Amino acid sequence: MEPILQTTDLTKYFSVQRGLNPFSKAKKFVRAVDGVSMTIWKGTTIAVVGESGCGKTTLARTIALLTKPTSGDIVFDGRSIVNGKTNSKQVYRDLQMIFQDPESSLDPNIKVGDSIGEPLEGLMGWNKNEVRNAVEKSLAAVGLPQDSVDRLPGQLSGGQKQRVAIARAISPQPKLVILDEPTSALDASVQAQILRLLLQLQKDYALSYMLITHNIAVAEYLSDYMAVMYSGNLVEYGLTEEIMAKPRHPYTIALISSAPIANPWKRNLLQVEIRGEVPSAINPPSGCKFNPRCPYADGACSREIPKLQEVSPGHLVACHFVEKTA
Amino acid sequence: MSNLVKVENLNVCYESRGGRVTALDKVSLDIKTNELLAVVGESGCGKSTLALAIIGLLPNPPARVMSGEIVFKGTDLIRLGQANMREYRGTQIAMIFQEPLSSLNPVYKVGDQIAEAIMVKRSREDGNPPVESEFMQKTHKIVPPSKVSKSFRYGKRISGELKDEIIASLKLVRIPDPDQVIERYPFELSGGMRQRVMIAMALSQEPALLVADEPTTALDVTTQAQVLKLMKELMTKVKTSVLLITHDLAVACQVADRVAVMYAGDVVEAANVFDLFSKPLHPYTQGLLSCLPTGSKSKVDLKPIPGSVPDLRSPLVGCKYASRCQFVMKQCLDRKPDFIETMENHEVACYLHGEKNGTHSANN
16 A cells, blocks of 8 residues: 555644743744644555644645644655645645634635636636536536525535535545534534545545544544644554554544444443643653553653554554553 | 423524524423433534523523523512522522533632531521622622621631531532631632532522533543532432433433433423433434444444534524434425424424324325
8 A cells, every 4th residue: 555645753743832921932832733644555545533723624724734743754645745845826726624613714805616616727727617527627626506606605504515615625636635624613414514525535536534523422423543742742643443443552442432422322431541631842841741640650651752663553642651551 | 200301392593694593492301209310412512501591691682582481380480580580590599511611700718608508508598588699789788788798798707507518518519628628719729620610509408490501511531430420429319300411422322311402492302311322213313323432443334424413593494404314205304393292201303203294295
């Protein structure tokens, strides 16, 4: 299998100013993404899961070149897109993104047809006719009627708006699509429609997906690989099936058992044994960032940051006490 | 189990420029003593309107209760009037909202806000004139200042028995270092802590009914699990019934004793949680359950419900789900099916189930 995207030690720090003194020398950083190395394989879906503030959206935005990484490298389709001269136009064409809230990712004053078509003129260098054909094709692909070209986003329902956003993302024939919480603003029945549509499009257009979500059920449904993030670090990476069946990092175990299951005979939620909340990203705990909440934490955990190690082929876990969860 | 709340034929409308929107269309629902009833449904189905109607906080205008009654411990809350309703709100029926940051007052310390709740409860128990805090005096001007004898003042140092009681209520919801937390402002707490403060405040009243409107939607999954677990434990400790409003079927499934499913202003099905998830009767409930991703794409085939929710501004004849239902019959379009008990403790509004609905159609 070929990788479509690889990150090496990717970091993204945001500087913050503490207090009101504008001359304060004390520089502080939010370590949003703190040394993430991972691979997305061609034609597969990777789900990046974690709680709010764990850096999953920043990771996606950094990969999509919406913000510059602080350090580290991103190799997309065989070429580094961080260092040296980057043909950003080509990256924007091959790497598309779908956002959480279609309400804010579509311009309310621009007709649906123009929302999808306008970027194509610049990105693909197509003429009006080619653009019109592409818009028609992508509207058909997402199951919207052709007369929606002349509609404004305000005339569409939430699910339809998300379909427009998807149509816009697939129209330049991208290789990798980043889905940032694509269904969390939608109702259960609409979510099911969108999930099915995404699977269909992946098959038809041979797309690779990077799915950012906090919803474990959606991640399990859609993904082949799973990457679990906690406070800017990648703590577990592997096949979704394997992680869901046998999570090894204590945080992954807590996360999966906190996700409600629609089965009243399996009341996992009431047996959850996790304490505390996600730590501050400005002053994270030393060593393993999960150690204040971890049931297995020991002296070593607050001293040393655990490295990702392979527990079985393709299954990586960053924990000092992996053997305890086996 | 006896009924704590009996909602009977409740009809609530919102007057809007585009016409009258029927948010609740003849809803009948019981909440039993010491049970957790979850009301689930998609956005716009009227679940929040139901919650607000029960606690008497419907924004009026635009909302109007057209008909029906809400009987709570033998009193009809609809006919009670705003002034009398205030005596019930908080003490008898408490509520927690989705976003705790907007339901806590940002300029007062957490301890002061809980203290006010406790003072209000005490004055109501003693039968004294209502305690009006400084803040309420300024905004409502209900009681003349001279009468406010036991007025609670913000910013004053809380001490003694009252402080112990506040700390006890924070300990109950497992907040670490409660004696420090009472000196903090809401913005200094994390989302999960804030929601716990709200629960502490609501439960310090030992209400007979706690209305929780999407209490964990703004929280992370691990925090959500902690908060829901806590709510469930405290329910038995404080002996309160809970009405949980949620859009998340999985959450309802995990904590509820009974589940009611709403669609476009109607309660379409209500049953014990085990019955509802194992043998759902209403086609909408069946549809919702087959929309849930419960495994990987190779094993689970999602079956989305075709179509979309009807426009509630236009008066609808017949079953509102008829346009999306695969089992639609002629009578579905003519008359709305009654909400009846077809099996023991399993109520449904559908012509496919129940003899009563069947005979109705024969007579018509």
